[in-house]
Amino acid sequence: MSNSPIVSLKGVNAGYADEVVINDVNLDVFPSDFIGVIGPNGGGKTTLIKVILGLIKPISGEINWNKADGILHIGYLPQTNFNDKYFPISVKEVVFSGLMSKKNFIVGYKKKDEEKIHKVLELMGIPHLAHKNIGELSGGQMQRVLLCRAIISEPGLLILDEPNTFVDNSFERDLYDLLKELNKEMAILMVSHDVGTITSYVKTIACVNQYLHYHKSNVITQSQLDSYNCPIQLITHGKIPHTVLGDHNHNHSHD
Amino acid sequence: MIRELSSLFEYQFFTNALAAAVIANISCGIIGSYIVAKRMVFISGGITHASFGGIGIAYFLGLNPVLGAAVFSVLSALGIEWVSGKSNVREDSAIGILWSLGMAIGIIFTFLTPGYAPNLMSYLFGSILTVSKTDLWLIGALAVVLIIIFTRFYHLILFIAYDEEYARSHKAPVNTVKYILISLIAIAIVLNIRLVGIILVISFLTIPQSTANIFTKRFSRIIFLSIFFGIVGSTGGLLISYFYNIPSGATIIFVFVVIFGIAKLFKASQVKLSLKRQMKRL
């Protein structure tokens, strides 16, 4: 794989109206990266994602998107879905909207698209929902539909903002295994509060709390986190082997 | 009765009215489905009433009222769309202000106009029985434009309407599409004001669509079904208004609501039936 970054942020400041939320962020995302983004509520993780998606323009600093062969496609799973639950749109149509691109805004379904839609629905275990209206889905089913939408275009970068909020834990494990598989083809950037679990899947960790500290390993210690000014507790539910949490500090989390 | 009915179709005014109703329902079926799906009924009400300001000013200046209404409603529509993009403005309050401002301007200027607009009433309540050839051409042109846009860009419109942020993240031309659609809403409203009037025009854009929505949740089917219900309701309304000699616009809307009520009852009885069947199987 090529060694130039697909997204690169240099000294980015960004926020809303008169409030700067993230400061002086430097980050290069490479084609084979799997970055776990952690940080406290309101730390600016979602804001960072919106900058990378081009939804928020940086107040200052620079962001570049590159791809050797054409435009970079980014698949995106939003953290919260404020869309009208009773909007007249079917599961199939929502998934199809993931194929919308600058080159391809006006066409209807092609046979190739039908196959792609079917394939991702199968992958997420919901082919039976294809013709349902979105108003008829449960929260977790909706989350899976939105995951389908995010990956259907086989994007160069997949961004997931807390993908595990609604899904049950058996699917959660399947999901992480699937992401590992997808990571062979695309870069992934995933926000999660379940620090313990993600460290066993991601390759690197970005701590976002107004500033971004990039930790180029998936092994991190509590003292490192503290030095990044990232008030997160490492030990979660003992679901994962403690070794991934670093050598010394994993059993100090209660103090 | 049959003879009376067939002789009715020999009257130019009646066939014109019927043609107007059919064509109007095609464009209202399309753009109204968008309005209902996006919950823009209140916005559409605001645009409708704002256009009255344009009618008043046009009377005062001796211009064509439809032209005045068109300019006013398109401008206010674009204004509303622009305001709704700003996060620090409460959209519904802004619409409320525009709504009453348009009416106020309309009333003041028609009052100031010497000879005091005798057919002002026809803009408030419409006059489908007096539509002209020009009116027919105009609503026909709008229907053609809408059919082309909604067949060619169906998915783009649907995706932007459903999830604007996601569409933006895919670099879709979100603002362009939204501004074009709200302008088309404004134009559809103005042209239909001639037929059913300011006070009743919103019903053409919402009642057949809500009736369709009872039977299907698919956007494309809502469009087709609402055109169907719109045409049936308007034809029925026109006939009844003729035979009982009551105002046509109001009668059409009354028939719309009756069809809506019947549809609701029909659906409810169907649901009950299928529930009963399921219970039996258990």
Ligand SMILES: Nc1ncnc2c1ncn2[C@@H]1O[C@H](COP(=O)(O)OP(=O)(O)OP(=O)(O)O)[C@@H](O)[C@H]1O
């Ligand atoms: N649309 C908005 N307008 C104004 N301020 C906002 C907006 N969205 C977020 N903020 C502010 O920006 C800051 C960062 O928010 P952001 O959503 O990026 O946090 P986060 O790290 O994703 O938090 P969480 O873990 O709760 O999802 C917060 O202080 C929040 O109040």
Ligand SMILES: [Mg+2]
């Ligand atoms: Mg967030």
